[in-house]
Amino acid sequence: MGDLDNLQAADRLIVPLDVATETAALALVDRLPQVRIWKVGLELFVSSGPELLRLLKQRQKRIFLDLKLHDIPNTMAGACRAAARYGVDFLTVHASAGKAALMTARAAAQEGAAEAEVPPPRLLGVTLLTNISSRTLAFELKVPLELTDYTLQLALLAQDSGLGGIVCSPQEADLLRRTLSPAMTLVCPGVRPAWAQQDDQQRVLTPAQALAAGAHYLVIGRPITAAAAPEAAFQRLCQDLLP
Numbered sequence: 204m205g206d207l208d209n210l211q212a213a214d215r216l217i218v219p220l221d222v223a224t225e226t227a228a229l230a231l232v233d234r235l236p237q238v239r240i241w242k243v244g245l246e247l248f249v250s251s252g253p254e255l256l257r258l259l260k261q262r263q264k265r266i267f268l269d270l271k272l273h274d275i276p277n278t279m280a281g282a283c284r285a286a287a288r289y290g291v292d293f294l295t296v297h298a299s300a301g302k303a304a305l306m307t308a309r310a311a312a313q314e315g316a317a318e319a320e321v322p323p324p325r326l327l328g329v330t331l332l333t334n335i336s337s338r339t340l341a342f343e344l345k346v347p348l349e350l351t352d353y354t355l356q357l358a359l360l361a362q363d364s365g366l367g368g369i370v371c372s373p374q375e376a377d378l379l380r381r382t383l384s385p386a387m388t389l390v391c392p393g394v395r396p397a398w399a400q401q402d403d404q405q406r407v408l409t410p411a412q413a414l415a416a417g418a419h420y421l422v423i424g425r426p427i428t429a430a431a432a433p434e435a436a437f438q439r440l441c442q443d444l445l446p
């Protein structure tokens with residue numbers, strides 16, 4: 204496989220830094236120099252704070268700040284304004300927070316970025332988490348809609364509220380790609396190569412299937428980060444993505 208192919212695959216892969224400390228995070232980042240986009244989620248942000256974002260930027264990395272905000276409009280707006288000041292590339296909010304909260308969040312993210320003189324983040328609406336099965340949706344969460352209909356409603360809500368994209372399972376990517384505006388970015392976690400464990404993910408596809416279904420970006424964590432040799436796992440994934 205040539206370097207160019209490697210680059211193209213790497214540009215579509217987002218690897219989550221689901222570790223507890225800044226030291227562990229930087230060790231992974233430095234071990235996998237081909238990864239361009241790193242996701243900083245709740246565990247790491249809560250434990251190590253925003254300094255890590257600066258360190259990632261120093262290493263010329265793009266940043267997906269996955270805070271999955273879900274609150275009343277005023278609180279979401281405050282958090283989005285503050286998060287946008289860090290100059291991150293992507294920021295997540297839960298689409299189920301509703302239109303008023305999403306619209307306020309979007310405006311606040313733009314204000315925060317303008318204040319800090321950085322580009323605004325692409326605000327992504329999380330639709331239905333990839334660990335939720337149809338059974339859980341119906342019997343535990345008591346949502347009286349088919350899973351795909353519910354996900355579509357959340358995705359449309361994100362779009363109508365002016366968000367730049369959504370996070371969804373690759374199993375719904377095909378439907379959402381056909382239904383949403385082409386301007387909406389589709390980011391898919393819940394991606395598992397055939398050689399990896401499913402872990403707690405429920406609605407999964409392989410990387411090649413997810414891309415064929417219309418995902419723009421794939422979020423793949425444990426198959427790489429929990430592997431005995433993360434470098435080899437990353438290379439293998441890039442190979443899986445070749446046509």
Ligand SMILES: O=C(O)c1cc(=O)[nH]c(=O)n1[C@@H]1O[C@H](COP(=O)(O)O)[C@@H](O)[C@H]1O
Pocket residue numbers: 219221242244269271295329331332333334370371372392393394402404422423424425426
């Ligand atoms: O917003 C996310 O990134 C996300 C949404 C979702 O529906 N499912 C989901 O797994 N994620 C995140 O994607 C990553 C998946 O990690 P792995 O299951 O290890 O590949 C984790 O960091 C999750 O927090």
